Amino acid sequence: MSGFFKVFYKSKKSGARIGEIKTDHGVIKTPAFMPAATKGTIKSLPPQFIEDIGIQVSFVNTYHLVTHPGVDIIEKAGGIHKYTGLNIPLMSDSGGFQVFSLARSQREKLSLRGTIVTKQSLPAGRQGQKEITSSSTSSPPRDDKKVADIRGEEQPLLVKISEDGVKFRSTFDGKIIEFTPEKSMEYQKKIGADINIAFDECTYYPASHEYAEKAMKRTHEWLLRCIKCKESSIPKFFDGKQQTAKNLVSSLPSRQYLYGVIQGATFKDLRKKSAEFVVSQDTPGVAIGGVSVGESKEKMREQVKWINNYLPKDRPVHLLGVGQIDDIIDLVKFGIDTFDCVEPTRLARMGQIYKAKISIFSTVSPQRPACRQAGVPRRLSQKQKSSLSGQTDITKNIYKNNLEPVDKDCNCYICKNFTKSYLHHLFKQREILGYTLATYHNLYVMERLFDRIREAIGNNLL
Numbered sequence: 001m002s003g004f005f006k007v008f009y010k011s012k013k014s015g016a017r018i019g020e021i022k023t024d025h026g027v028i029k030t031p032a033f034m035p036a037a038t039k040g041t042i043k044s045l046p047p048q049f050i051e052d053i054g055i056q057v058s059f060v061n062t063y064h065l066v067t068h069p070g071v072d073i074i075e076k077a078g079g080i081h082k083y084t085g086l087n088i089p090l091m092s093d094s095g096g097f098q099v100f101s102l103a104r105s106q107r108e109k110l111s112l113r114g115t116i117v118t119k120q121s122l123p124a125g126r127q128g129q130k131e132i133t134s135s136s137t138s139s140p141p142r143d144d145k146k147v148a149d150i151r152g153e154e155q156p157l158l159v160k161i162s163e164d165g166v167k168f169r170s171t172f173d174g175k176i177i178e179f180t181p182e183k184s185m186e187y188q189k190k191i192g193a194d195i196n197i198a199f200d201e202c203t204y205y206p207a208s209h210e211y212a213e214k215a216m217k218r219t220h221e222w223l224l225r226c227i228k229c230k231e232s233s234i235p236k237f238f239d240g241k242q243q244t245a246k247n248l249v250s251s252l253p254s255r256q257y258l259y260g261v262i263q264g265a266t267f268k269d270l271r272k273k274s275a276e277f278v279v280s281q282d283t284p285g286v287a288i289g290g291v292s293v294g295e296s297k298e299k300m301r302e303q304v305k306w307i308n309n310y311l312p313k314d315r316p317v318h319l320l321g322v323g324q325i326d327d328i329i330d331l332v333k334f335g336i337d338t339f340d341c342v343e344p345t346r347l348a349r350m351g352q353i354y355k356a357k358i359s360i361f362s363t364v365s366p367q368r369p370a371c372r373q374a375g376v377p378r379r380l381s382q383k384q385k386s387s388l389s390g391q392t393d394i395t396k397n398i399y400k401n402n403l404e405p406v407d408k409d410c411n412c413y414i415c416k417n418f419t420k421s422y423l424h425h426l427f428k429q430r431e432i433l434g435y436t437l438a439t440y441h442n443l444y445v446m447e448r449l450f451d452r453i454r455e456a457i458g459n460n461l462l
Helices: 049-053 062-067 071-076 080-084 096-112 181-191 209-232 245-251 268-280 297-306 325-334 343-348 382-386 413-417 420-428 432-458
Strands: 005-010 017-023 026-030 032-035 058-060 090-092 157-161 166-169 176-179 195-197 257-262 285-288 317-319 338-341 352-354 391-393
Touching: 017 432, 026 032, 032 058, 032 432, 049 432, 062 071, 062 176, 062 181, 071 080, 071 181, 080 090, 176 181, 181 195, 181 209, 209 257, 209 268, 257 268, 268 297, 297 325, 325 432, 343 352, 343 432, 352 432, 413 432, 420 432
Parallel strands: 032 338, 058 090, 090 195, 195 257, 257 285, 285 317, 317 338
Antiparallel strands: 005 017, 017 026, 157 166, 166 176, 352 391
């Protein structure tokens, strides 16, 4: 995909590299971080702050935008950028992560209701069965209840998973919404994000080798269908000459680039097989999925290490759902170009303030849940808080009378103008401004961190 991605420098110390991704809505200097704008907003952050912070790119969720306000109104408004005021490059999820999160959520809800679930009825196994069922329940189903996931979003209710796709029941209005590879591509086209993710099935953890292989093969089949759908929407003739769909993409007025997704769970043979297949499809970019879903950090790193030699040298590589600082610093060494995660913004809304002075050469990998892992509580326990290196819990009473800057080592607008006492006050009084200020600061720290990462790669220090 000529002009979309370029590598400027490769570290002599590792596989880390400096590059850029060119889109119609701006250039992304890589490695780069994508804060979550799940529903078309980086939570609590007005779009005008984006330039001040230096945010290069963000990540929107196709399922949630389909649910509300609907992709037709977004398309009518001129696309997601005009509709939201997010005038930066955007990546859209495919809806595939919901396959994982809903299947897991459904099992947990059934268990809580006293349901006896057979092996065939588990959405994880689905051996010979396409719908989620149960053998008995101690109380009537309560499928009208909303369940919060780790992202702080309502999880839609799973109706059916099949080889063709997935059906959800909207938590907003109860309507059935179907996701297939073709529909995912249609939805993402209407949303208009610069980068699209192919529809995939994110494997839960722990999964058996048998199921992980089935999910991987399904993901590969869905990728081929996504590619076919993408190509079918591109004119076959341009300037009087017949050309391939691939060569025409960059000539279209509204360019959207497709990333295939590598799956395979925690199995080395499946990860390699998936990487080989996905990379061979020659999509403009490649994403690594199914990591940080419950496994240890060590296993998560292994999954990336196993496929390192298969990753493309001339195309960008995105790691889905990873954004903890120690993970980022370790994984850029394998040639990962972009990351997305809710961590900086979600923690900001919990009063966890990043410290600007973090060494990128001596980070310690705390034994705590990875960014995208299901089942992480909305509130952090004291043990979890104490394991968060490089963060300040501004909700602690010790900051009530502290008139020092939020972070004396940070030059952001928040730290130049507000004190720890004021931020503490805002959180204790549940003032919305507190969430905005904390989010601004955390994302500012993340952007400066990536500035330093790119500099370190250029100096062969990473």
